[in-house]
Every structure is written in structure tokens, then in C-alpha cells.
Amino acid sequence: MSTVEPPPLAHVAQRASRRAPSPAALAAFLDALAAALPADRVTTRESARLAASRDGAYLSPLLSAVLPERLADVVVLPRSTEQLQTAVRLAHAHGVPVVPRGRGTGNYGQAVPLAGGLVVDLSEADRVLEVGTGWIHAQAGATFVALEAAARRTGQEIAMMPTTVGSTIGGFLGGGAGGLGSIEHGWLWEGFVRALEVVGCPPQDQPRRVYGAQCLPYLHAYGVTGIIATATVKLAPARDWTAVLASFPDGADATQAGLGLLRLDPAPRMVSLDEPALIATYPADPALPEGRHSLRAVVDVSLVDAVAALVTAHGGRIDKVDARAVGYVSTLSFNHVTLRAKRARPELCHLQVGGTPLITDPDAVRAALPGGMLHLDGMRPFPNLADPTYGRGFGGLLLAPFHDAATLYAGVQRLRELGVHVVDPHTWLLGGPALPGIRAAASANDPDGLLNPGKLPLDEPA
Ligand SMILES: Cc1cc2nc3c(=O)[nH]c(=O)nc-3n(C[C@H](O)[C@H](O)[C@H](O)COP(=O)(O)OP(=O)(O)OC[C@H]3O[C@@H](n4cnc5c(N)ncnc54)[C@H](O)[C@@H]3O)c2cc1C
Incomplete structure (x- = not known):
């Protein structure tokens, strides 16, 4: 009988750290960012880099022990899809890894930058863009508190959300699964997501628009298949x-x-x-x-x-x-x-x-x-x-x-x-039946493997 082994996390972390940018590449990237984005959208302050490099992994004694002490080298806080595209385009040009981030409440080290590089903190791209009957369209950084309030103003409510209601829709789609409302509306993968706008690495001129089942490789994929810029998700009639x-x-x-x-x-x-x-x-x-x-x-x-x-x-x-x-x-x-x-x-x-x-x-x-x-x-x-x-x-x-x-x-x-x-909540490695689809979308949208390195399980010998 085969025994269940812990995942080889220390080895994966060590492999991922090889993707860390060289000092020269990083310096050139920082110069390019400073020229392209408003100064208040880019920070290399140590406290900001530290805050952008942690998530809920501390809930696991195994993850806490094995996560490397590596910090993001720089944090960008885009307010628009254009700013997001610019940051990712420059990162790709300089070979710098990119990790998307919402509020960092994910449980498993999902948002921890194992290779340092750029963390794109989307929490200030937080506008609710439009509400229709049965759907809401918002920037990735919109919180569930904001989504629910906007939906309620139209007699509706968000069909399903995590208990971390201050977390973001982009982070939930990127790393969550289900929660409040899942008894009736099921999980992320069950028709909750109507459409996404996704930024690949390198980005295309316009974000990729995907609908219905095309959204599946972007769900619970930790951003390795692309960065969600906006999402359209399901609303239900409001209940009391x-x-x-x-x-x-x-x-x-x-x-x-x-x-x-x-x-x-x-x-x-x-x-x-x-x-x-x-x-x-x-x-x-x-x-x-x-x-x-x-x-x-x-x-x-x-x-x-x-x-x-x-x-x-x-x-x-x-x-x-x-x-x-x-x-x-x-x-x-x-x-x-x-x-x-x-x-x-x-x-x-x-x-x-x-x-x-x-x-x-x-x-x-x-x-x-x-x-x-x-x-x-x-x-x-x-x-x-x-x-x-x-x-x-x-x-x-x-x-x-x-x-x-x-x-x-x-x-x-x-x-x-x-x-x-x-x-198993004691691993940051992606898995499950969606993995082949995630791998295929990751190779198409991120051919150089710069998006959240170390989260896809190794498919080759060490
Ligand atoms: C106490 C506690 C309770 C929780 N309860 C629930 C629950 O009920 N249900 C549930 O599903 N989860 C739950 N979680 C996990 C987590 O809080 C949720 O999944 C949350 O919605 C994640 O959102 P976030 O903004 O914090 O994302 P983050 O933690 O910032 O990111 C999560 C993952 O998504 C990626 N990501 C972030 N933004 C994007 C983007 N725009 N595009 C692509 N990828 C992106 C990140 O790289 C990371 O891999 C809980 C966690 C804690 C600590």
C-alpha cells in the first residue's frame, strides 16, 4: 500500500528561488517602472515589501517552517488595467517574476513570492464597474463588502463569498473555493464566474476576455495562468x-x-x-x-x-x-x-x-x-x-x-x-483535477514561467 508523503516543498522553494532577478535586471526594472508609472504606485519600502510577501500560511505549522524568508523586491499598486499591463510588460521585459495579490488572506502560501521580484497588489484597483440583473462586474481588488453593498442597492446579493469578506474578488477567484452561499450556489467552478479580463505575461495589447467555461483555468490557479484585471460574477435575489x-x-x-x-x-x-x-x-x-x-x-x-x-x-x-x-x-x-x-x-x-x-x-x-x-x-x-x-x-x-x-x-x-x-492545506502546490488545464493555460499565457513561480508542481526530475 502506498503511503501519503508530505509534498517536497523545501525542494520546490529552492528551485523557485533560482528565478529571482539578478541585481542588474532588478535595477533596470526599477528604473523602467519609475519612468512609466506615477511615483505613488510603486514602492520598495521594506515594510511594504514585507507586508506584500506574507499570507495566511502561518495557520500551518508545516508551511511556516518551510517558507523561505524571501521578500518581494518591489510592490506596484495599479489603479487601472493599463497600469497593471504596464507593470507586467516591464517585468517580462526584464525577466522579473510577478505575483498578483489581493488582501493576502489566502491560506497556503499562495501569494508568497518564492522568487522575490514584483508583487502586484491589486487592492487599490477596487471599483465596482457595473451591476446588472444576475451579475456584477468589478475590478479585481473590489472587496466582498463593497460587492455585497453594490448588489444590495439593486435588490440583489453576491451569490457566494468567502468568510473573509474584506478579501478581494480577484484573490478569491485566484485562490479561494467557496463559503457563504455555497449550500445553494456551489463552488467557484460551478457557474459563479461569468467573464474575466486577464493579463498574461507578456500582456497582449488588450487583456484577454474569457467567458463561462473558458474562465476555468484561471480559477484557484494562484495567478500562474494570468492576472485577473476584472471579473463578472453571479448575483442572486437579495434575501433577508x-x-x-x-x-x-x-x-x-x-x-x-x-x-x-x-x-x-x-x-x-x-x-x-x-x-x-x-x-x-x-x-x-x-x-x-x-x-x-x-x-x-x-x-x-x-x-x-x-x-x-x-x-x-x-x-x-x-x-x-x-x-x-x-x-x-x-x-x-x-x-x-x-x-x-x-x-x-x-x-x-x-x-x-x-x-x-x-x-x-x-x-x-x-x-x-x-x-x-x-x-x-x-x-x-x-x-x-x-x-x-x-x-x-x-x-x-x-x-x-x-x-x-x-x-x-x-x-x-x-x-x-x-x-x-x-x-491538504499544508502545501502551496497547485493540484487536483484542474491541474492539466492550468498547466496548459500557464504555458500559453506565461511561456517564460514568470507568473508566481514555484506554485505549479514540478513536472520534471530535480
Ligand atoms: C480565517 C480565514 C478564513 C477563510 N475563509 C475562506 C472561505 O470561507 N472560503 C474560501 O474560499 N477561502 C477562505 N479563506 C482563504 C482566503 O481568505 C480567500 O480565498 C480570499 O478570498 C482570498 O482573497 P485575497 O484577496 O486575500 O487573496 P490573496 O491571498 O491575496 O491571493 C490568493 C491567491 O490568488 C492570487 N491572486 C490574487 N489576486 C489575483 C488576481 N487579480 N488574479 C489572479 N490571481 C490572483 C494570489 O497570487 C494568491 O495565489 C480563508 C482564509 C482565512 C485566513
Whole structure:
């Protein structure tokens, strides 16, 4: 039987560092940037380079240990697609690597410049450009707070977004997957993205425009296939959301109540579940009572009575219903759980897990890692457009004290033997079924391999 090995990150980092620009190339590039862009759009200040060279990788003890201390050499903050094109054109001309960046909240070292060079920080290219029925068009640096506010002014809302609502649409498309709204609208790859304008390396005269399925190689590709300048993504009719916090003495009952919530119509925007050991890591809150299993949901206000009936029928009680708590309960879901749990217990590390064993055999899932604790998030893992409730289920996080890589990957192997789908958050290497399409688009749009080097797995021997 093959064993699950940690990815060869130190080796990949060392290989990527060979792409670092020479001092002469860098000096010529800086001169060219200074001549081409307004002075306030370019910085080599150390504090700015440091801030532009970090992301959420600190949540992983393995990544923290292996990420090189390399900083971006220069940061450009374009406000327009033209400024973005200019910076990338000059970088290409001088052989300087380019890493796009939104707010740097990605989890896996996705935005860390392993070869130094240029970081293009798109957070100031943040205008919402147009809102139509069912779609919103914005610059890559627009945050979800801004997108949601613009959509709400037209009676709509963003169909799906990460719990990091201050992050950017470009960063979410470049490095995220799903989150609030995924129970109904699925993942990034499931019709959320209508169109993109993408800058290759070297850029063409105009950004490449891609539509529908043509957008797929740019999603969760860490920018290696091109830099998203603008995006058009899906809106849904606005709902009147409220937060419900319930608790149960028994975990299996809480899970069954949660499964019931997932089948409500309209679908909840979020459903999350935690066992008492995880609740103990959250800030004290009377609506998260000690020693009980906590079920939280963001639901349409018209469903509060139906939710209460489901909770009671499964032996639980409602601890709070409050529309003002929607933002707060959203930060008790997805990877916010890791962030909160690690604040209380820094020794913890996490795996992203999915599949029916989370429901049918949660104790075996926990036991895969010593001291394991299970968090569940509602999602739609197996889309079936003919039946919109089919496949709604739970994925989640397995959190446990970190010992060493060998123990962690032995746990990954045990989980896979149980039939659990594991996504490894302790690697910055791209993977999964989209990888061949990403590789093909990367060679076409970035023939010299300057976009975010070190994020594509090596396809040749060391
Ligand atoms: C506490 C916490 C909770 C999180 N919750 C969620 C969640 O619910 N769902 C989820 O999917 N993710 C989640 N994440 C991961 C991350 O926050 C989101 O994916 C977020 O949307 C990333 O946006 P950003 O602007 O911070 O991107 P960054 O971190 O800056 O970039 C992410 C990746 O995209 C690339 N990139 C950035 N901009 C562009 C662009 N314009 N074109 C091409 N590539 C680009 C970067 O190079 C990098 O590889 C969470 C992370 C944390 C720390």
C-alpha cells in the first residue's frame, strides 16, 4: 500500500528561488517602472515589501517552517488595467517574476513570492464597474463588502463569498473555493464566474476576455495562468438573512438537525456545527453554551419557525435568533474556525475533510489524528443541477495538536482509507483535477514561467 508523503516543498522553494532577478535586471526594472508609472504606485519600502510577501500560511505549522524568508523586491499598486499591463510588460521585459495579490488572506502560501521580484497588489484597483440583473462586474481588488453593498442597492446579493469578506474578488477567484452561499450556489467552478479580463505575461495589447467555461483555468490557479484585471460574477435575489444559534446535548442529533437545515427552501447561506471541545476554543458566549454541541445557521427570516421546529424535534434548543449576528456567526465557519481555535490553542493544526464518513462515522474520523476535533460546514459537494437539494451535505475541518509531518500524513492516509476526501492545506502546490488545464493555460499565457513561480508542481526530475 502506498503511503501519503508530505509534498517536497523545501525542494520546490529552492528551485523557485533560482528565478529571482539578478541585481542588474532588478535595477533596470526599477528604473523602467519609475519612468512609466506615477511615483505613488510603486514602492520598495521594506515594510511594504514585507507586508506584500506574507499570507495566511502561518495557520500551518508545516508551511511556516518551510517558507523561505524571501521578500518581494518591489510592490506596484495599479489603479487601472493599463497600469497593471504596464507593470507586467516591464517585468517580462526584464525577466522579473510577478505575483498578483489581493488582501493576502489566502491560506497556503499562495501569494508568497518564492522568487522575490514584483508583487502586484491589486487592492487599490477596487471599483465596482457595473451591476446588472444576475451579475456584477468589478475590478479585481473590489472587496466582498463593497460587492455585497453594490448588489444590495439593486435588490440583489453576491451569490457566494468567502468568510473573509474584506478579501478581494480577484484573490478569491485566484485562490479561494467557496463559503457563504455555497449550500445553494456551489463552488467557484460551478457557474459563479461569468467573464474575466486577464493579463498574461507578456500582456497582449488588450487583456484577454474569457467567458463561462473558458474562465476555468484561471480559477484557484494562484495567478500562474494570468492576472485577473476584472471579473463578472453571479448575483442572486437579495434575501433577508438572520442568524440562528442552537445547541444540543448529543452530537448525532445535532448533525441530523443540521442535515435537515440544509434541505430547507430557500437554502441557508451557512450552516455550521461544532463539538464542545471546539466551542471551548471560541470566545465565551451564552449562545455557545459550554459542554453542548453547537449548530449555527444563517437563514431567511421566513424560516425561523421551521428551524426552531427542526431543532426541537432533534432534542436541541434555540439559544439565539438575531439578524445582527449574521457577520459574527459567519466567522465561526470555514477556516475562521482554524484561526479562532489556534488563538486559544496554538498547538493545533488542521486538515480540510469531506465525505459521508463525517456523518456516518465521525469518531473514526476524529481518531485519525490524536486529539482530533471535528467542525462541519454545510456545502454542496456533489452538484446535480436537476435536483437542487441533492448533494447538500457537510464538509469540514479536522483539528488536532500538531506533532510532526509524519504523524499528520499518517493521519491523512488513515482518513483516505476511511473514504474521507482530504484537501491538504499544508502545501502551496497547485493540484487536483484542474491541474492539466492550468498547466496548459500557464504555458500559453506565461511561456517564460514568470507568473508566481514555484506554485505549479514540478513536472520534471530535480
Ligand atoms: C480565517 C480565514 C478564513 C477563510 N475563509 C475562506 C472561505 O470561507 N472560503 C474560501 O474560499 N477561502 C477562505 N479563506 C482563504 C482566503 O481568505 C480567500 O480565498 C480570499 O478570498 C482570498 O482573497 P485575497 O484577496 O486575500 O487573496 P490573496 O491571498 O491575496 O491571493 C490568493 C491567491 O490568488 C492570487 N491572486 C490574487 N489576486 C489575483 C488576481 N487579480 N488574479 C489572479 N490571481 C490572483 C494570489 O497570487 C494568491 O495565489 C480563508 C482564509 C482565512 C485566513
